Amino acid sequence: MNVIDVSSHNAFVPGEVELEDDKLRLIEERNRLLGPAYRLMYQKPLHFVRGEGVWLYDPDGRAYLDTYNNVVSLGHCQPDVVEAIQQQVATLCTNTRYIHETILELAESMLATVPGSDLSHMMLTGSGSEANDLAYRIAQVRTGGTGVIITEMAYHGITDAVSKFSATLGQGVPLGAHVRCVRAPAGYRYGPNTAERFQADVEAAIADLQRHGIKPCMLIVDTLFTSDGILPEEAGFLKGAAEAIRKAGGLFVADEVQPGFGRTGDTMWGFQRHGVDPDIVTVGKPMGNGQPIAGLLTRHDVVEQFGKSSRYFNTFAGNAVSCAAAAAVLKVIKRDAIMDNARDTGAYLLSKVEALRDKHENLGNVRGAGLFVGADIVTDRETGGYDPKRATQVVNAMRENGVLISIAGMYHNILKIRPPLVFTRENVDLFVDVLDQALESSNG
Structure with missing residues (x-):
């Protein structure tokens, strides 16, 4: 040692x-x-050598319950996805410069998840960062603007363009002069009337951009506001903000990298909870269950001019192996009723975490949608003071007892609970027991 x-x-x-x-x-x-x-x-950093389902294993064979991983949203080494990758990589791996059926099968399946909308085209990238970068390029051509509106702790990626509107990257990665931040729509912190307040904040940001001679281009939000602290709020509150940016000539972009692929339980995509049709939807991490593939869905009129004026290709995006993995993910979500599990097990998880508030004064507001829960760690519930030190203690204590979660939010005091979508009630019971112990030990 x-x-x-x-x-x-x-x-x-x-x-x-x-x-x-x-x-x-x-x-x-x-x-x-x-x-x-x-x-x-x-x-104490972890060293893993194997994963299976909701479990990760270290070199000594100790199992850790993964209650954080959104990349492998169907679980580690999901057999159907593994088989699809193995078969395709042993057969053919090409890119979109050649014709192959798998990308067309994937596009049909993806677009079928947004029935009733005008979203009609899929474009693929290698990562969520690239998807948001491409969305911004398309939006600039479509609108003639450059101004971007985000929430105060937004994370949308790490490319040069996208990092300029990813506030959570910190002071070493400054926001662009064309970017405006609005308050996160946290009703439990800022009071009721979330929809009206968020719309007013977006309208004020639009006005400020225009006052500085910057034409609005897009409002982009993670539809569960993950980095802001997991803020499901009441369904429908995004409508007014989307209308405001469109009235100003910009686009509404739904970043579904974390909320998407059935995580909320009731809908396939976070934006569908709000009854709003985005101009562009970006997707990422869970799309290939670990195989790198991401992309966007959009309307023909949004991408038409970009397609005429710009050639787009991406050597790895749309390769046959990644497309096979993503197609398998969609099949498993439908076949195994993954969304039903996210809804039902997620409701059980939320109720069990909320019940711990009766025992632990330092557990503040608890909220969630499907298998995505945020829980504030506070100095005391009366003042609601942020307690990042205690939150860090809780996360590390849970790691010591074999359960993995993380932290989110501006003040780093919000427990970020985001298990694979195959989580069971038994997994929830173990998780809550370990969380209970960690909250208790943090009082010492």
């Missing part, structure tokens, strides 16, 4: 910890080979 200060490469800035020699060696090799920009999670 050796003591190491992991503050410089740990997401939770924990200070000195004691680590096993083999883990310390791997961290030192990471630093040497990967450089200083990468971050690890948890006070």
